[in-house]
Amino acid sequence: MHRIGMFSKLGRVTVKTLRHYDEVGLLAPAHVDEENGYRYYATDQIVRLSEIVALRQMGFSISEIFEIVDGHNIEGILQQRKAELTDEVQSTTDRLSRLNHYILTRKEGQKMNYQAVIKEIPSYTVFSARYTIPDYAALNEIMPALAAKVGAVNPDLKCMEPDYCFNVYLDGEYRDTDINVEICQAVVERGVDGEGFTFKDIPAVTVVSVLHRGPYETLGEAYAFAMQWVEQNGYQIIDNVRESYINGIWNKSDTADWLTEIQVPVAKK
Numbered sequence: 418m419h420r421i422g423m424f425s426k427l428g429r430v431t432v433k434t435l436r437h438y439d440e441v442g443l444l445a446p447a448h449v450d451e452e453n454g455y456r457y458y459a460t461d462q463i464v465r466l467s468e469i470v471a472l473r474q475m476g477f478s479i480s481e482i483f484e485i486v487d488g489h490n491i492e493g494i495l496q497q498r499k500a501e502l503t504d505e506v507q508s509t510t511d512r513l514s515r516l517n518h519y520i521l522t523r524k525e526g527q528k529m530n531y532q533a534v535i536k537e538i539p540s541y542t543v544f545s546a547r548y549t550i551p552d553y554a555a556l557n558e559i560m561p562a563l564a565a566k567v568g569a570v571n572p573d574l575k576c577m578e579p580d581y582c583f584n585v586y587l588d589g590e591y592r593d594t595d596i597n598v599e600i601c602q603a604v605v606e607r608g609v610d611g612e613g614f615t616f617k618d619i620p621a622v623t624v625v626s627v628l629h630r631g632p633y634e635t636l637g638e639a640y641a642f643a644m645q646w647v648e649q650n651g652y653q654i655i656d657n658v659r660e661s662y663i664n665g666i667w668n669k670s671d672t673a674d675w676l677t678e679i680q681v682p683v684a685k686k
Contacts, residue, residue, distance in 0.1 A: 418448060424458040428466040441479055443486075444469060476502070507685075511535075514650045531627050531642040533650075538680065540621045541581060541603040544574075546614040550596050553633035556584070557666050563600055563614065571608035583661040583680070591640045624659070624680040625652065632672035636660070636679070643681050656682035 425432045438444040439456070444466060446456035465486065472482045481494050544567050548559060560582075568574065576582075581603035588597050607616040625647055629639035640658075647654060659680040669675055 418457040418459060421446070421456040421458065424462075424466075427463055428470065430466065430470060438466075438469065443479060443483060511650070511685075531629070531639055533643065533646040534626045535683075536624050536626045536680070538622050538624055540619060541577065542605075542607055542616065542618050543601040543603050544608065544614050544616050545585075545599050545601045547587070547597070547599045550598060552594055553596070553636065556598075556600075556633060560600060560662075561667070564602065566611065567602075567608070567614055570611040574608045575605040577603040577605060581661060583659045586658050586660070589657060591637055593637075622656065622682045623684065625683050627679045627681075628663075629677045629679060630673070630675070632675060633677070636677065639677075639679050643679050647681060647683060651686050652683040653686050654681055655684050658682075 419427065421432055421435055425435055428435075435444070435456075435458075439446060444462065447459040447462060448457040449455070450457070468486060469482055472485060475498060477485065477494070477498060481498075483489075484494055485491050546563050550556065550559065583601050583603075585599040585601060586592075586596065587599060601619070604616075610616060625643055627639050627643045627646070629636055643658075644654075659682075661678040661680055662675075663678060664674060664676040666675070
């Protein structure tokens, strides 16, 4: 028999921890002296203590350890913890990749005009219309005209709050001219379709988000950054790129103040 102090040395745990395990019923002493209250542990109890310590180091809770050492639902608990650790490793690897990209960019002396953020975009109901436009400047006239056309057919239509107006570029690559685009506006509910526009539901998607401040003609710089980031951080593009318009001609007179969010739908490789 070993007194609690010696047993704590053998098991490499504190006396406080042993007392806690006793209080919760996980590891009770083999004997407690009725006169002085001293706790005594048997040598073979070091095996159970070692198992408890190992499970704690794997991140299991006290209640989960109870289940495991008593032989209840062992496989289910172990597989659940394995899945949790796998997710943690993937998340840590993803953060490390982003950090390495940030460090590399700074070392190369590049201006940090852009940052990439992973976002979860929910599903929406939108009205949409497709166009082939000569250049990005053409959007300044086409988008307000589309909103007016839809509003004329659906005078009670309400946009989502916060507003989510975006374009989906259908060419699969960045283009300067003859751009095939689908203009979309998220709304509270479906309206009535009209000439050149329809209502539809779009699914949720994970995107790499990059913010661009300035006129639409210089969006190519942001695209280049976004595509490089996707490639260097272990993602792959799974759908056409969206552009979400936060500030623009409707509320900012100076194009230098326009703010556009590039959203690249992605999945891990």
